[in-house]
Amino acid sequence: MHQVRDLRKKKQLQASTKALNSTFNPHRCYSSMSTTNSAGVTINDLFYTLEDLDKDCWVRLLNGALKSKDEFHTAAVATLQDGDINFRTMVLRKVIPQEKQIHFHTDIRSKKWEELQQSNNISLLFYNAAAKMQMRINGQATLHCNNAITETAWEKTGVSSRHSYLTIAPPSIPSAVPTSGLDEAFALRNPTQEESEAGKHNFGVISVQALSLDWLWLHHAGHRRAFFDYKNQERCWLIP
Numbered sequence: 001m002h003q004v005r006d007l008r009k010k011k012q013l014q015a016s017t018k019a020l021n022s023t024f025n026p027h028r029c030y031s032s033m034s035t036t037n038s039a040g041v042t043i044n045d046l047f048y049t050l051e052d053l054d055k056d057c058w059v060r061l062l063n064g065a066l067k068s069k070d071e072f073h074t075a076a077v078a079t080l081q082d083g084d085i086n087f088r089t090m091v092l093r094k095v096i097p098q099e100k101q102i103h104f105h106t107d108i109r110s111k112k113w114e115e116l117q118q119s120n121n122i123s124l125l126f127y128n129a130a131a132k133m134q135m136r137i138n139g140q141a142t143l144h145c146n147n148a149i150t151e152t153a154w155e156k157t158g159v160s161s162r163h164s165y166l167t168i169a170p171p172s173i174p175s176a177v178p179t180s181g182l183d184e185a186f187a188l189r190n191p192t193q194e195e196s197e198a199g200k201h202n203f204g205v206i207s208v209q210a211l212s213l214d215w216l217w218l219h220h221a222g223h224r225r226a227f228f229d230y231k232n233q234e235r236c237w238l239i240p
């Protein structure tokens with residue numbers, strides 16, 4: 001009896017999957033950047049088309065970079081090392097919405113720098129619990145050191161953040177004792193502006209060119225999901 005029911009369910013599932021597949025290609029986007037799509041989603045009484053949503057995502061990311069208390073201030077950043085995935089938290093330092101670019105700061109002696117030299121594929125994960133919003137960005141990283149971009153970014157970096165670039169040994173080097181890796185002089189105080197300059201040659205900027213953004217909004221009446229393909233200039237709604 002159970003076997004007959006299971007078989008019937010299996011056939012129903014196969015039939016509906018076939019019907020879905022014949023009308024819906026998951027790898028194709030249904031609305032190009034140039035067409036207007038009236039279908040949208042209402043969030044906090046505001047109606048968003050796909051185009052509005054794309055802009056909104058970048059405004060949220062921009063806010064994240066500007067406000068240290070914002071939930072989009074940090075991202076989980078994934079890189080590849082010989083086929084293995086490595087994740088770490090990083091602070092958004094600059095967002096350029098019109099270019100779909102995000103900048104991070106790091107120590108050029110770090111593992112992530114080395115990994116990005118091997119493969120510049122990078123993935124960013126954001127979750128804002130209050131807004132119930134997840135964003136996933138896939139992109140390509142460009143590494144900057146000793147150029148105009150790092151020069152400007154370094155000048156804007158305060159001494160408390162410059163601290164991080166003053167470790168005597170490179171990040172990830174094993175130590176016999178728990179340590180900050182800094183010179184003892186900086187154990188209890190920040191370096192002066194002049195002292196902090198020693199960290200400049202370890203300072204790097206990772207700029208990420210977003211190739212796609214996957215947006216998910218959780219809602220009790222049904223989640224919503226959208227995909228923005230910047231490479232092919234397409235956008236579409238997805239089944240969450």
Ligand SMILES: Cc1cc2nc3c(=O)[nH]c(=O)nc-3n(C[C@H](O)[C@H](O)[C@H](O)COP(=O)(O)O)c2cc1C
Binds near residue numbers: 088091110
């Ligand atoms: C809240 C938070 C923010 C961080 N921001 C940065 C950052 O902006 N840049 C950075 O290089 N590391 C940052 N880190 C440290 C990294 O997560 C990581 O531990 C470190 O960079 C070493 O990573 P790697 O060995 O993969 O290079 C942050 C950690 C936390 C917890």
